[in-house]
Amino acid sequence: MSGAQPFRIKVLISGSGTNLQAIIDAVAQGAIAGQITEVISNRPGVRGLERAQAAGIRTTVLDHRRAPSREEYDRELAGHIEATGADLIVLAGFMRILSDGFVEQFMGRLINIHPSLLPAYRGLHTHARAIAAGESEAGCSVHYVIPELDAGPVIAQAAVSIEAEETEASLQAKVQAMEHQLYPQVVGWIAEGRVEMREGMVWMDDSPLSAPPCLRAEDNA
Numbered sequence: 001m002s003g004a005q006p007f008r009i010k011v012l013i014s015g016s017g018t019n020l021q022a023i024i025d026a027v028a029q030g031a032i033a034g035q036i037t038e039v040i041s042n043r044p045g046v047r048g049l050e051r052a053q054a055a056g057i058r059t060t061v062l063d064h065r066r067a068p069s070r071e072e073y074d075r076e077l078a079g080h081i082e083a084t085g086a087d088l089i090v091l092a093g094f095m096r097i098l099s100d101g102f103v104e105q106f107m108g109r110l111i112n113i114h115p116s117l118l119p120a121y122r123g124l125h126t127h128a129r130a131i132a133a134g135e136s137e138a139g140c141s142v143h144y145v146i147p148e149l150d151a152g153p154v155i156a157q158a159a160v161s162i163e164a165e166e167t168e169a170s171l172q173a174k175v176q177a178m179e180h181q182l183y184p185q186v187v188g189w190i191a192e193g194r195v196e197m198r199e200g201m202v203w204m205d206d207s208p209l210s211a212p213p214c215l216r217a218e219d220n221a
Contacts, residue, residue: 007034007191010086012094013041017048018176019092019113019183024055026184034191038084040077042096064096074102081106088190091145092183100147108197110145111190113183115175117141117157122150127171131162138162138171140179141212142186144197153202155195158182158215174217182215 009032011020020039026032039052042064052059062080067073078101081089091112103110116126118141130138139159146152158178162171189195195204202209 008037008085008087009034009090010081011036011039011090011092013039013048013092014043014095015046015048015093017051019179020048021051022180023184023187032184032188032191071099074099078102078105103145103147111142112145113140113142113179114150115140118154128168131166135162138175140175140182142182154212155186155202156182156213160217
């Protein structure tokens with residue numbers, strides 16, 4: 001058993017890497033039975049690369065500005081991932097829409113976190129839209145990535161209350177705090193083999209998931 005290869009996680013970033021840090025910490029604490037083998041950024045010089053280097057994790061910059069097209073960049077990125085190996089690819093603030101070809105190549109091994117309670121508020125400006133609509137709750141969702149944007153099967157969610165005087169900035173901070181709990185938890189489930197995607201659905205503990213589990217901020221109170 002000691003010779004078994006660890007579960008290999010690659011994290012794709014574009015910026016500060018706060019969700020990356022949460023996953024790094026969870027691995028260090030033994031909460032994720034796997035290893036972050038590489039952090040890849042499409043932008044040089046970002047804080048997330050410093051976080052990875054401080055943890056002794058290999059970093060690679062594949063600058064999207066040097067690629068002649070989105071498809072060519074995604075082919076380069078896919079080739080690099082395949083050559084170096086990954087059991088799970090975690091999008092953690094990777095600010096690029098991936099081409100269908102890339103997504104299809106890694107479908108079932110590719111997850112993302114989105115700052116809304118999907119299927120509500122796909123796309124951008126999720127917090128402002130939730131406040132403007134008079135919602136009582138907002139949150140975040142970890143989902144498998146499929147070619148349709150923010151439409152993949154949801155693995156788990158975390159919810160927070162929207163207060164009467166809520167601002168976009170205050171709601172973003174509350175949701176982000178929940179992201180830092182939810183994302184490592186889901187990565188841990190996948191690394192343990194508890195969660196997988198089969199036939200376009202999320203399976204957990206060998207049963208199809210009828211509804212994603214939802215972590216609530218008050219659960220931590």
